[in-house]
Amino acid sequence: MSIIVGYVPSSEGVAALETAITEARKSQKLLVVVNSSRGDALVDRRYVQGDDIAAVADRLKAEGVEHLILQPVRGNGAASEVLQAADEHQADLIVIGLRKRTPVGKLIMGSTAQQILLEADCPILAVKAAPRN
Structure with a gap:
């Protein structure tokens, strides 16, 4: 049993990782x-x-969290x-970060979050990054 987080180095990725x-x-x-x-x-x-x-x-170790970092490079999209x-x-849970996209942006580029939300067999926790000042 585990918690999965999709991580990218962005404010959304950091929010997902923190959560x-x-x-x-x-x-x-x-x-x-x-x-x-x-x-x-x-x-x-x-x-x-x-x-x-x-x-x-180092952050995960300092938090005392048992962890595994996966970095596959095999031609699949992030959602897959x-x-x-x-x-x-x-x-038991997937955590993802969300970012605002226009409807046209979603149509042209697809949505990693949408694919995960529709295809996952476990609960998903979607988080937004804190607003920038």
């Missing part, structure tokens, strides 16, 4: 952090590397990777 840490600490479950790339990891700004991924691992991790790790 997932809180939930993992409360339930004392494994926290699985999923940060993926379709295959262009060297230029994908959403794919966390080097010191940045080490900082995430989160859903696969949820199946493999018997997720």
Whole structure:
């Protein structure tokens, strides 16, 4: 049993990670952090590397959260990777960050959050980043 969080280095990703840490600490479950790339990891700004991924691992360790960081690069979209991790790790909860998109933006680009919301077999906690001042 676990909690899965889709993580990207953005305000939405940080909000999702913070919430997932809180939930993992409360339930004392494994926290699985999923940060993926379709295959262009060297230029994908959403794919966390080097010191940045080490900082995430250090944060989880400092919080005392049992965790696993997955960074698949196999051509799948982020939603597919989160859903696969949820199946493999018997997720009790998936935590995702939301960002505002226009209807046209959703139509053209699709929605990772929408795919997860529609296809997940477990509860989903969707969080928004704190408003910027």
